[in-house]
Amino acid sequence: ANEPGPNRGVRAQAVNYIAEQIAERTDGEVTVEQNWGGALFKTSAALQSLGLGVADMGVIIGAYSASEFPELQMAGLQLKPAHPWVMMQAMYELFTTNEHLQQRMEDMNIEYISTYSLTPGIMACSGDGIRSLDDVPGTKFAHTGASTDIFGELGGNLVAMPIYDVYQGMETGLVECSVTYAYYAVASKLSELTDTVTDLHFSSLASLATVMNKDTYDSLSPEVQETIKQVGRDAMNFYGEELVTADIEAMEELTTGEDAADLIELTDAEYARMQELVQPSIENWKADMSAVGSDGDALMAELYALIDKWTKVMETEGLPWERS
Amino acid sequence: MKRIEHALDTMAAVSIVLLCILITANIVAREVIMTGVPDIIVMVQELMVPAILFPLAAATAARGHIAIDVIANFFPAPLKRWIAVFAALIGMVIATVLLMAGWMEFWKTFNSNAHYGGEFMWPKWPGRALFVVAIAIFELRLLHVLWVDLRAAITGQPAPETL
Amino acid sequence: MDLATVGYVACAAVIFLLAIRVPISFAIGGVAVTAIFVVFAFRTGTFMPERAFWTTLSLAFSSSFDLVHSYDLSMIPLFIALGHIAYKAGITTEIYEAARVWLSRLPGGVAIASIAGCGGFSAISGSSIACASTMGRICTPEMMRLNYDPRLATASVAAGGTLGSLIPPSVLFIIYGIFTESSISQLFLAGFLPGVISMLGYTLVVVMWVKRSPEIAPRPDEIVPFRQRMIVGLRCWPAVLLFLTVIGGIYGGFFTATEAAAISLMFATILGIARGLIKVRDIIPLLRETMATTGAIFFIAACAKIFVALIALTGLSNSLVGLLDNAEISVWFFILCVCLIYLVLGMFLDPVGIMVLTLPLMIPMVESYGLNLIWFGVVIVKLLEIGLITPPVGLNVFVLASVLEDKVEIGKIFSGLWRFLGIDIVVLAILILVPAISLYLPMSMN
Ligand code: NA
Ligand code: NA
Numbered sequence: 001a002n003e004p005g006p007n008r009g010v011r012a013q014a015v016n017y018i019a020e021q022i023a024e025r026t027d028g029e030v031t032v033e034q035n036w037g038g039a040l041f042k043t044s045a046a047l048q049s050l051g052l053g054v055a056d057m058g059v060i061i062g063a064y065s066a067s068e069f070p071e072l073q074m075a076g077l078q079l080k081p082a083h084p085w086v087m088m089q090a091m092y093e094l095f096t097t098n099e100h101l102q103q104r105m106e107d108m109n110i111e112y113i114s115t116y117s118l119t120p121g122i123m124a125c126s127g128d129g130i131r132s133l134d135d136v137p138g139t140k141f142a143h144t145g146a147s148t149d150i151f152g153e154l155g156g157n158l159v160a161m162p163i164y165d166v167y168q169g170m171e172t173g174l175v176e177c178s179v180t181y182a183y184y185a186v187a188s189k190l191s192e193l194t195d196t197v198t199d200l201h202f203s204s205l206a207s208l209a210t211v212m213n214k215d216t217y218d219s220l221s222p223e224v225q226e227t228i229k230q231v232g233r234d235a236m237n238f239y240g241e242e243l244v245t246a247d248i249e250a251m252e253e254l255t256t257g258e259d260a261a262d263l264i265e266l267t268d269a270e271y272a273r274m275q276e277l278v279q280p281s282i283e284n285w286k287a288d289m290s291a292v293g294s295d296g297d298a299l300m301a302e303l304y305a306l307i308d309k310w311t312k313v314m315e316t317e318g319l320p321w322e323r324s
Numbered sequence: 325m326k327r328i329e330h331a332l333d334t335m336a337a338v339s340i341v342l343l344c345i346l347i348t349a350n351i352v353a354r355e356v357i358m359t360g361v362p363d364i365i366v367m368v369q370e371l372m373v374p375a376i377l378f379p380l381a382a383a384t385a386a387r388g389h390i391a392i393d394v395i396a397n398f399f400p401a402p403l404k405r406w407i408a409v410f411a412a413l414i415g416m417v418i419a420t421v422l423l424m425a426g427w428m429e430f431w432k433t434f435n436s437n438a439h440y441g442g443e444f445m446w447p448k449w450p451g452r453a454l455f456v457v458a459i460a461i462f463e464l465r466l467l468h469v470l471w472v473d474l475r476a477a478i479t480g481q482p483a484p485e486t487l
Numbered sequence: 488m489d490l491a492t493v494g495y496v497a498c499a500a501v502i503f504l505l506a507i508r509v510p511i512s513f514a515i516g517g518v519a520v521t522a523i524f525v526v527f528a529f530r531t532g533t534f535m536p537e538r539a540f541w542t543t544l545s546l547a548f549s550s551s552f553d554l555v556h557s558y559d560l561s562m563i564p565l566f567i568a569l570g571h572i573a574y575k576a577g578i579t580t581e582i583y584e585a586a587r588v589w590l591s592r593l594p595g596g597v598a599i600a601s602i603a604g605c606g607g608f609s610a611i612s613g614s615s616i617a618c619a620s621t622m623g624r625i626c627t628p629e630m631m632r633l634n635y636d637p638r639l640a641t642a643s644v645a646a647g648g649t650l651g652s653l654i655p656p657s658v659l660f661i662i663y664g665i666f667t668e669s670s671i672s673q674l675f676l677a678g679f680l681p682g683v684i685s686m687l688g689y690t691l692v693v694v695m696w697v698k699r700s701p702e703i704a705p706r707p708d709e710i711v712p713f714r715q716r717m718i719v720g721l722r723c724w725p726a727v728l729l730f731l732t733v734i735g736g737i738y739g740g741f742f743t744a745t746e747a748a749a750i751s752l753m754f755a756t757i758l759g760i761a762r763g764l765i766k767v768r769d770i771i772p773l774l775r776e777t778m779a780t781t782g783a784i785f786f787i788a789a790c791a792k793i794f795v796a797l798i799a800l801t802g803l804s805n806s807l808v809g810l811l812d813n814a815e816i817s818v819w820f821f822i823l824c825v826c827l828i829y830l831v832l833g834m835f836l837d838p839v840g841i842m843v844l845t846l847p848l849m850i851p852m853v854e855s856y857g858l859n860l861i862w863f864g865v866v867i868v869k870l871l872e873i874g875l876i877t878p879p880v881g882l883n884v885f886v887l888a889s890v891l892e893d894k895v896e897i898g899k900i901f902s903g904l905w906r907f908l909g910i911d912i913v914v915l916a917i918l919i920l921v922p923a924i925s926l927y928l929p930m931s932m933n
Binding site: 340382407414421 | 504505506507508509510511512513514516517519520521541543544545547548551552555556557558560561564565568741742746748749750752753756770771772773774775777778779780781782783784785786787790878879885888889893896897898901
């Protein structure tokens with residue numbers, strides 16, 4: 001298996017969980033050799049490499065194959081806000097039941113195993129920070145991905161850089177703000193430099209997935225296949241708990257204690273303005289969808305229905321790790 | 325062949341100039357007009373392909389591939405000549421694999437909507453096309469080297485230093 | 488045959504091919520794609536070449552294309568171009584003149600100045616390769632003009648180039664920090680003193696080497712009066728201005744270390760044009776010569792990336808590191824084994840490749856021994872830097888040979904390097920035995 005990131009952090013725990021559980025539940029019949037840090041291939045090549053069988057299993061990230069696999073990238077857009085666990089369940093159900101998607105994944109020769117979601121993005125800044133959208137013009141933002149685009153629209157000064165450079169950029173003052181995730185900010189020590197944290201009311205992105213090479217999957221016995229599928233489903237609950245716990249701890253570390261960062265809420269009007277600004281990216285996505293013969297509106301409607309369904313499950317039954 | 329290589333080297337040099345201007349312009353723009361050059365990272369990445377790989381053919385013609393002489397210096401001349409043939413064959417292995425792989429990638433990205441994100445949503449195929457061009461001319465030159473070295477090995481004459 | 492064996496056989500094949508003078512890129516790349524094909528073909532137990540074909544192509548392409556198609560690495564061709572342009576713009580000649588009148592009476596003075604120059608360059612670049620290539624283009628030809636022994640003129644720069652990753656900023660520390668979740672700014676601080684100690688070590692090597700064989704660094708007889716020396720020193724202002732601009736730009740938050748290369752190149756070009764030493768229409772022909780050498784170097788690096796994929800595929804690094812995991816050994820023996828593993832891998836692979844292959848397995852063991860991760864990071868980076876100057880695959884050496892347009896043989900550069908490697912081992916031992924050298928700055932800043 002290939003994982004683009006390091007063997008640290010919540011996703012790595014879930015990736016390990018999948019490997020360990022598969023070995024345990026098949027009594028060692030199937031074991032997973034893990035490569036970290038993209039030692040085998042980089043994220044940009046993951047979709048094709050897994051389809052061809054360079055690795056049997058691995059993590060793909062929607063943003064790196066947005067035009068090749070826009071269906072996955074759907075959950076990387078700013079859609080309606082939902083709990084990370086709900087997003088995972090909704091994406092998983094969509095990808096394992098929708099017939100058109102089944103066909104698309106068969107064409108790509110991959111088998112969908114599990115979903116990862118991120119906690120909603122936050123804006124971490126050193127210095128005065130973003131206390132209202134009026135502060136955006138002239139502020140320097142680390143531009144590491146599409147989630148920062150709207151701040152360019154709002155007059156922010158986008159400084160394009162690889163994500164590795166953000167820490168030093170913030171330390172030297174080259175950038176003031178960066179869209180990030182609470183636990184990532186803490187893990188990468190960006191929290192040391194953060195003075196303010198602005199809540200963006202972004203959605204939980206769930207465009208990351210573990211998939212298997214389909215030939216490899218098909219070569220396994222039906223019992224083993226079902227075991228792997230079950231591990232994939234359990235992994236979402238395992239990961240969900242780890243993620244939420246890590247996020248709460250990280251937010252605490254960011255916003256309490258001696259060097260606590262200010263937690264800033266914007267006004268409803270400002271959040272509405274931000275929602276408007278993400279619309280063009282959704283239009284672009286729909287164009288990508290039609291280019292691969294998929295219906296963007298229909299799929300999004302289906303995802304929204306599933307989000308509602310799983311939100312209801314969460315509200316009535318509680319999160320799996322909170323049920324007694 | 326020489327003219328093609330000269331053109332490729334010139335394009336590599338032009339790519340370096342463009343890289344330098346783009347990155348400098350990006351720095352100046354964000355300090356002066358408070359916004360960077362859009363899609364700078366994608367453009368730099370794409371320019372890196374000709375900047376780095378286009379000179380490969382000329383380097384091959386000039387026998388510019390680095391090798392370690394320490395032990396081979398003690399070999400007799402005929403053996404050295406046959407090793408040169410063998411080396412060119414091994415070079416053909418990697419060049420052929422990369423050429424086929426590059427072509428496969430180019431064909432796939434060219435016949436699909438594959439593009440990068442960002443402002444202009446640059447298509448992915450030009451970088452792949454540049455890769456194929458670089459490797460194809462490199463392999464042609466390698467084939468030439470193989471032919472010249474093989475003739476030298478068979479006739480027992482020293483092969484020319486550069487082509 | 489198990490997979491790790493394929494990996495060991497591939498390494499042996501590479502050594503053999505390199506020994507009989509097959510070009511480095513061909514040997515590494517050819518063996519890597521062949522072995523990858525074999526691994527994929529035998530994956531299901533029986534020989535199935537049809538399944539191996541596309542996977543091999545895909546892996547070869549993604550490894551090599553991703554290396555070239557890189558924003559971060561754009562600094563390397565730009566810095567190599569800077570070396571050439573700075574020469575044409577007269578900047579390097581001024582540095583050389585100053586070094587000559589100030590330092591040539593010292594034993595190996597210009598070599599020492601080159602090492603110090605490498606230290607200074609390390610403060611603006613996070614890449615050892617960029618450091619070796621730029622300084623190699625600037626310093627080595629000047630030393631050869633002074634009739635320095637080519638071994639000294641090249642080895643001092645190849646070794647000096649390895650300071651690039653110890654002295655901040657440093658790509659390797661950033662990657663290490665991400666893999667171990669340790670503070671990157673603490674790692675940067677931790678690398679500083681070890682970088683300075685390495686620099687002093689290299690200086691010591693030069694002094695002792697020249698003491699024993701004075702003929703390798705001839706001293707001119709002329710005695711330059713102080714006034715003249717001041718004038719020559721002041722004439723270096725463009726180099727000083729360039730250095731201060733870049734340092735100020737990076738640490739003042741105007742640009743990143745990656746962008747610094749483009750700024751430096753722009754600066755040197757404009758200066759050359761302003762002085763009338765470079766004509767605008769000469770720029771393209773000048774860069775054409777420059778680029779001719781970078782293609783071959785990057786091709787080695789691209790082939791090395793394919794080899795890293797092979798090592799990942801065969802689990803060779805896992806099998807090496809795994810030897811340690813089950814053994815009940817003392818902490819000192821563990822550290823000794825770590826050093827040996829990294830030195831062996833460093834003979835063949837690039838530093839980033841080694842890190843992603845080994846750190847996931849290594850770090851839990853380091854933690855179980857209760858060792859400090861910041862200090863361990865310094866030790867790892869030092870070990871990886873040593874790998875850049877060890878045969879058979881020493882990227883710093885190759886880069887240097889290529890910017891010198893093969894005027895000095897690879898074997899000659901390696902033969903000058905063993906003294907520097909010797910001091911590296913001593914410095915490494917000191918860093919391991921006295922963690923305070925690494926930890927003093929990060930601790931005192933907190
Ligand atoms: Na450095
Ligand atoms: Na080495």
